Amino acid sequence: MDTSHFRELGEHELAALTDDELITYIRGARADRRRPAATLALQILVFGYWDTLVARAGFKLAVSAAEDVAATALESAVKSAFDGESIGEFRSWMHTILARKIAEYYRSREGKPKLVPLISENAGDEEVWGEEPSVDAPDGTLVDLRRAVEQAYSELGPNHQAVVDLYVFAEYSAGEAAHETGESENNVHQIGSRFRKRLKAILEAAT
C-alpha cells in the first residue's frame, strides 16, 4: 500500500485487510494526519486478537493478570510493527511476544512457581526447584537467591534467555518453548539444565 497516496477505507474494506496491510494503513493514515481512520484500523486489529491472547495467557495466569499481560503483548507487538522490529508475520510475532510477557510476569514477581531453589533439596539438577518460602528467610537467603537468578540469567544471550523465560520460569513444555524460540526440544532441555546448574554453582559459591 502506498502511504504517500493515502486513501481512507470503510469499515468493511478495512476488515478485509491482512494484519500487515492494516498496519501499513495505520501508518499511512497517521502520516496523512487522518487520526480517526488510523484509530478505526487499530481497533479492528486489537479486537481481532484480544480474546485469543487473553485465552492463551489464561492458561498460565489468573484472569486479571492474563488481561494485563495480553494488553502488554499487544502494545509491544504493535509498537515493534511500527518500528519495523517485528519478525515474520504479525500474528506469530505477537504470540511469541505474549509468551515472553508471560515469562516476564513470572520473573518480575517474587515467588513464582518453581522459581526459587530449596538448598536443602538440591540433590540433583531437577530437584533444586521448589515452592518459594512464604516469607523472607531471616538470613537474607531469599534475596541471595534472587540475585543468583539475576546473575545466571544475565549471563545468557537473548535467545537462551527466551528459552529460560518460557521453559524454566513460565513452565512451558520443552515442545512449546522450542516452538516459540526456534530452538530444538533437545536444546531447550540442555539450556534449561545448564541454567539450573549455573544457578546452583552461584548459590554454592555464595554459601
Added chain:
Amino acid sequence: MNRVEELLASYAAAYEAGRAPDTRELLEAAGPERAQLEAALERYLRDAPRRAWDAAAFAGSPAARVAGGIDKSLGSSAGLWPSLLPRLRARAELRRADLVGHLAASLGAEEQTEKVGAYYHGMEQGLLPSEGVSDRVLEALGSIVGESARRLREAGASAFDAPGLAAGPAAAFARAVPASGEATDASVAEVIADEVAERPWDEVDRLFRGGPG
C-alpha cells in the same frame, strides 16, 4: 472423535461464532485429559485467524480500552504511559483523584494536589513528555500502583513512530489541554497559565518537567 477432540471442536465452534468461551471450565471438563486439551487449545489459539470485526461487541469491551491506550500512545511523547498508567491504576483499584492524592502526599506537595493532578493527567493522556518526569515521581507512583520505577521509565521511553507530531512535546502538552473549561482537571488551566506567563518553575514543575535527576 475422542473427548479432547470433542471439547476442542466445541470450543472452536463457539470461538468462530464470535464468543469467548471459558477455557477453565473446558479444562475442568477434560478431567485426566486436561494437559492434552490445553496443548490442543494452545495450538488452536496460536493459529486462530484474526476475529471478524464487530463494532457492537467492541464497544465498551476491554479490547476497546486497550485499543484506546495504544491509540493515545501512537501520538504521544510519553511512550506507552497512556496505555500502561490507566491499567496500573485500575489494577490498584484506585480512582484517579485518590491516586493523585497519594502521589501529592508522597511528593510532599499536598497543598498543590490540583497541580500534581494536572501533571498526572498529562502523563495518562500522553501529553507530558516522559523525559521530563523525575525519578522521584516515578518511584512514588510506582509504589502506589505496584510497579517498578524502572518499568515506568522504560514504558515512557518506548516511543512509537509518531509522524503526526511535528511540534515540541512541551508545546503539545500545553496546546492539547483545552483552556476553555473542558479540561479534565480544572487546574490544568493553571499550569497552562503559568506556561503562557513564563512564570518560574516551582518544585512540582521541576519534579514533572525538570528531568530524571
